[in-house]
């Protein structure tokens with residue numbers, strides 16, 4: 544148990560083989576660091592848990608460097624400036640930071656963005672108004688390019704990215720079909736988010752249900768999942784369909800070579816050619832220059848009720864490993880955020 548004078552930190556102890564477990568993490572209490580001239584001391588209020596962190600736990604070659612063994616786990620945070628020796632920040636400022644899985648952190652101010660708590664709950668800077676919401680906006684509009692009347696399908700539809708994809712598709716006049724796991728998530732996607740249809744990927748006849756929900760085929764598939772969801776979607780793609788490949792969460796715990804089966808690549812490539820498909824992977828940061836437009840539009844949509852969001856809060860930094868393991872199994876319901884400390888005090 545850390546006191547207010549201790550910095551609780553969660554370190555990567557070992558690299559997972561397959562699904563991560565609690566044994567891959569170590570929780571320790573360290574002294575709260577002292578800011579030097581030009582630095583601020585941040586008290587972390589909220590920690591974002593995101594699927595990309597599974598990649599950072601692995602040493603496999605990727606688009607970003609892995610977390611080192613013994614290092615603090617990486618992560619986006621909302622924090623309060625509790626001591627400032629930096630001219631640009633005063634005590635009490637709330638900032639978006641990338642401070643990782645710990646309760647205090649030092650910063651020289653680079654990469655910090657001040658948040659206005661009177662405009663939106665500050666936790667939204669980690670979700671609907673932050674990286675996941677932006678991922679949905681940039682990937683859907685730049686690559687997916689949905690047109691009015693088209694059918695847009697998105698998996699992990701109740702989650703941070705998928706929920707925004709379907710709602711923007713509807714704002715653009717397209718028909719949004721969600722794929723989600725379980726009755727509660729499906730009801731939320733249909734009734735609260737207003738998607739036109741939703742299909743449960745746990746259903747034994749999931750491919751048939753998806754085909755029935757997409758009777759005119761699929762014009763845009765926003766890929767968040769991979770695996771058996773992709774297998775069900777692929778035959779339904781229309782000529783000139785666009786597929787922004789955003790994530791493959793169903794495959795993140797796979798070990799190299801663990802999936803066997805028939806080689807479907809030749810048949811896939813035949814359809815890519817004969818249907819003139821566009822399949823384009825992306826990492827959201829390549830579209831960073833669109834962030835101001837996204838933030839303005841998404842803020843307006845939230846204010847007018849066109850864009851809804853759901854946050855799934857977990858209390859206590861010590862519960863982050865378990866919550867993160869659950870994210871990779873679909874146990875979260877909405878944008879997963881750890882409440883590390885209360886804003887007051």
Ligand SMILES: NC(=O)c1ccc[n+]([C@@H]2O[C@H](COP(=O)([O-])OP(=O)(O)OC[C@H]3O[C@@H](n4cnc5c(N)ncnc54)[C@H](OP(=O)(O)O)[C@@H]3O)[C@@H](O)[C@H]2O)c1
Nearest residue numbers: 594699702703704723724789790791792793826827871873
């Ligand atoms: N390219 C980029 O720049 C970028 C940026 C952000 C996120 N992403 C990707 O976007 C995707 C969604 O991320 P998010 O932050 O919005 O997470 P999220 O949807 O809030 O949470 C993950 C969801 O994925 C689904 N899931 C987990 N394991 C699954 C499995 N084995 N099979 C099928 N579904 C599974 C679960 O939903 P159900 O229970 O409904 O299945 C789970 O709730 C991830 O693949 C992530 O890596 C990419």
